[in-house]
Every structure is written in C-alpha cells, then in structure tokens.
Amino acid sequence: MAEIFLFSGEKGGVGKSFVCRTAVQYHLDQAIPFVLFETDRSNPDVKRIYGHATGCRVSVFSEGEKYEDAANSIYNAALTSRVLVNLPAQAFIPLRQWIEANQLLDIAPADGVTFAIWFVCDGGYDSLKLLRQSLDYFGEAIPHIVVRNFGKCEDWEALDKDEGLQKLLKKYKARMIDFPKFIGNADRNHIDAESLTFGQARDYEGFGSISKQRVKRFLKEAYEAIGQAGVF
Numbered sequence: 001m002a003e004i005f006l007f008s009g010e011k012g013g014v015g016k017s018f019v020c021r022t023a024v025q026y027h028l029d030q031a032i033p034f035v036l037f038e039t040d041r042s043n044p045d046v047k048r049i050y051g052h053a054t055g056c057r058v059s060v061f062s063e064g065e066k067y068e069d070a071a072n073s074i075y076n077a078a079l080t081s082r083v084l085v086n087l088p089a090q091a092f093i094p095l096r097q098w099i100e101a102n103q104l105l106d107i108a109p110a111d112g113v114t115f116a117i118w119f120v121c122d123g124g125y126d127s128l129k130l131l132r133q134s135l136d137y138f139g140e141a142i143p144h145i146v147v148r149n150f151g152k153c154e155d156w157e158a159l160d161k162d163e164g165l166q167k168l169l170k171k172y173k174a175r176m177i178d179f180p181k182f183i184g185n186a187d188r189n190h191i192d193a194e195s196l197t198f199g200q201a202r203d204y205e206g207f208g209s210i211s212k213q214r215v216k217r218f219l220k221e222a223y224e225a226i227g228q229a230g231v232f
Contacts, residue, residue, distance in 0.1 A: 009120035010130035012089035040088035061094040123153035151181040180221040
C-alpha cells in the first residue's frame with residue numbers, strides 16, 4: 001500500500017513548508033523511499049531547498065480547466081511509492097475539486113492508495129477555523145495529523161477550549177503532535193537564505209558548534225514528534 005501525505009494548513013505563515021521540509025529530511029535520514037511534489041507556485045521553498053536531494057517534482061492544484069489534470073501525476077506516483085506533497089495556502093477548494101472530479105476516494109482502495117493530511121496549525125482563530133473546515137469535509141475519508149507548531153505559538157488554550165473542534169478531532173480520530181520550535185532565528189534565517197537542507201545544515205562549515213548543535217537538537221525533537229504520529 002502506498003500513501004499520499006498532504007502537508008496543508010490553508011493559512012499562509014503557519015510553518016507548513018518548514019514542517020514538510022523536516023518530514024522530507026526524516027525520510028532521507030531513515031532511508032525511506034518516497035516521491036516529493038511541490039505544488040506551491042508562489043513560494044516553492046521545498047523544491048528550492050530539497051529539489052536536488054530528492055528529484056522533487058512540480059505539480060499544480062488549480063480550479064481552472066487548463067490545469068484540471070495537472071495534479072494527476074501525484075496520484076499516479078502513489079501507485080508505486082509513498083508521496084509527500086507540499087500544498088500552497090488556500091488549496092482546500094482546488095484540492096477538494098481534484099479529489100471529487102476524479103473520484104479518488106472511490107478508486108483509491110482498489111489501487112491500494114491512502115491519503116492523510118498533515119494540518120499545520122498556529123493556534124490562531126483563522127487557523128482553527130480552517131482546520132474545522134478540513135475535518136468537516138474530509139471526515140473519516142482522509143485522516144488528519146494536526147501539527148501544533150510551537151515555532152509559531154506556545155499558548156494552545158484556544159484549541160484546547162474549543163469544544164466543537166475538540167468533538168470533531170475526537171469523532172474523526174485525528175492525531176495531534178507538538179512540533180518543536182527551532183531555537184536561533186539567525187541560524188534558521190541563514191539556513192533558508194543559503195537554501196540548505198537540514199542534512200547539510202548539520203555539518204555546515206559556516207556554522208559554529210552551537211549552531212550545528214541547534215540543528216541536531218531540532219531534528220531530534222522533531223523526529224520524536226513525527227514518530228508519535230505513528231504514520232511514517
């Protein structure tokens with residue numbers, strides 16, 4: 001059985017691409033075979049940084065007829081391999097239309113393909129609203145892994161006290177992980193500016209011992225969190 005893991009969040013700036021990049025590095029470090037797709041045309045960070053290391057492919061989710069079949073390469077790749085997909089912000093409608101138009105949830109069981117959404121959340125009102133929308137629509141058909149991004153928020157009271165959302169999370173058996181904060185904004189900015197993979201950053205000659213250790217610590221904590229999701 002092959003899986004399609006969709007890294008979502010709907011709202012821009014929640015850290016979706018950062019989480020996706022970490023998941024990519026996890027697969028590289030664990031020597032887990034996968035195919036990577038970048039679908040964020042406005043800010044293709046994942047392809048920019050991991051393109052050479054993974055042979056990252058480009059695809060498009062679009063409401064326009066011109067691109068109605070463009071995303072089919074994602075599903076076709078999943079027939080033989082695990083697939084990681086970095087989604088852009090506001091991808092819910094084109095993603096939903098792609099799935100509906102091709103009846104993917106109907107044909108996937110026979111093809112041995114499963115879907116899962118890694119929904120990256122920053123704890124804000126808009127982010128929680130979009131999480132509710134995703135859960136409401138996909139329900140049990142596509143399981144969710146809710147990523148509480150501590151790099152963006154440290155107070156999750158709004159999520160914890162949202163009774164309606166908590167009921168949905170329980171109803172659809174959504175899993176939740178706490179994604180760690182990367183300590184050292186200057187180091188993180190340097191990694192992004194130099195388009196370094198996390199693997200490269202661990203041994204980057206431009207970093208001192210403290211900076212390298214920060215990368216190693218982050219990856220250790222992030223991998224522990226990813227492992228708790230129990231889907232990789």
